[in-house]
Amino acid sequence: MEIDNEGLASVAQPASDPIAATEADLNRPKRAFSGMQPTGEPHLGNYIGAVKRWVQMQDSGSINFFCIVDLHSVTIHQDPDELRKRTRSLAAVYLASGIDPDRSTLFIQSHVSAHAEACWLLNCVTPLGWLQKMTQFKDKSAKQESVSTGLLDYPVLQAADILLYDADQVPVGEDQKQHVELTRNIAERFNRLYGQDGPTFVIPEPVIPTVGARIMGLDDPTSKMSKSASSVRGHAVGLLDDPAEIERSFKRAVTDSSGEIRFSDNPERAGVNNLLTIYRAITGRTTEQVESDFASARGYGDLKLKVAEAVIAELTPVRERYQQFMQDPAELDRLLARGAEQARAVAMPKLRQMMHRMGMVVVGG
Numbered sequence: 001m002e003i004d005n006e007g008l009a010s011v012a013q014p015a016s017d018p019i020a021a022t023e024a025d026l027n028r029p030k031r032a033f034s035g036m037q038p039t040g041e042p043h044l045g046n047y048i049g050a051v052k053r054w055v056q057m058q059d060s061g062s063i064n065f066f067c068i069v070d071l072h073s074v075t076i077h078q079d080p081d082e083l084r085k086r087t088r089s090l091a092a093v094y095l096a097s098g099i100d101p102d103r104s105t106l107f108i109q110s111h112v113s114a115h116a117e118a119c120w121l122l123n124c125v126t127p128l129g130w131l132q133k134m135t136q137f138k139d140k141s142a143k144q145e146s147v148s149t150g151l152l153d154y155p156v157l158q159a160a161d162i163l164l165y166d167a168d169q170v171p172v173g174e175d176q177k178q179h180v181e182l183t184r185n186i187a188e189r190f191n192r193l194y195g196q197d198g199p200t201f202v203i204p205e206p207v208i209p210t211v212g213a214r215i216m217g218l219d220d221p222t223s224k225m226s227k228s229a230s231s232v233r234g235h236a237v238g239l240l241d242d243p244a245e246i247e248r249s250f251k252r253a254v255t256d257s258s259g260e261i262r263f264s265d266n267p268e269r270a271g272v273n274n275l276l277t278i279y280r281a282i283t284g285r286t287t288e289q290v291e292s293d294f295a296s297a298r299g300y301g302d303l304k305l306k307v308a309e310a311v312i313a314e315l316t317p318v319r320e321r322y323q324q325f326m327q328d329p330a331e332l333d334r335l336l337a338r339g340a341e342q343a344r345a346v347a348m349p350k351l352r353q354m355m356h357r358m359g360m361v362v363v364g365g
């Protein structure tokens, strides 16, 4: 994809005037930004709630930025070698899932220093109380012996990610909605505090899928499928699991004793509902079609097998392509370096605009 500055709220400007929000902004193509942490094994929830939809967005005419957010990962201690391995591995997962580096900008967050710099500037307009209220901070910090400042600041870095690219849309699972709402609040506050020459930031919208925004654990359908619990036997389906593992995971899935194969919001039927939701999200079939697919099923054994088959059919080509990408680390690094360069071309002018508006002396091109 050609990344030029067409349609940007800010473009690289002479030092005397690094800011020029233009009328043309209204007509520019939509932009999308999203990311995933390279921690833990990516699972079916990440795929359905995020990556599968990112791939579909490539056909929607938007300009897309997909990032591997390694700086977010270190808000909780990571083994350095393991993090490096997982970062490359996640890049291969993005590519294997169908992110096309010729149509989307795919990059590693730490390769674009503007993210950390913009985070600092946004820190200075974000009230502490906003961060202390974040549900994910409360959940994650309760599990840590020692809570880093970075963990509290995590959503401000996420706001920097999104705002640097003038993203209109942020395709995420439901658990990220609060962070995107905070991003909107930070953007509005910055626009107001430093609005002397017009708004700096586009106010982004979270784009949450109607089906599969919150895939639940197979072992406990009352809790979200999550990377932190993915080592628990029977909890998650790994994106790279082989067919036998996938089938085993579904066979063990918790259901109920009613025997009815229908969508339901009854909490006691959450297990079956989750299986049907996975099937629906993967196959793209409607509620009615899904229920009719299972009308002649003989019990939950059949249901589990059919859901497993659909997931295996979807993930097998992803796993095979992943193995190919992992065989050529030099090519992977080349693609990531190219993505970082494209991302910098967009993020740096925005950072300079932020700095100028806050009162820093911005020099050079």
Ligand code: TYM
Pocket (backbone or CB within 6 Å): 033, 034, 035, 036, 037, 038, 045, 046, 047, 048, 049, 050, 069, 072, 157, 158, 161, 162, 170, 171, 172, 173, 174, 175, 176, 179, 212, 213, 214, 215, 216, 224, 225, 226
């Ligand atoms: P992360 O790495 O936890 O998850 C990546 C994406 O997967 C979605 N997701 C799920 N969707 C459905 N069901 C589930 N069980 C499930 N679990 C996870 C998440 O909602 C997410 O979309 N903070 C983000 C990363 C981030 C980011 C950003 C996202 C950093 N900067 C800027 C968007 C824009 C995170 O931890 O995602």
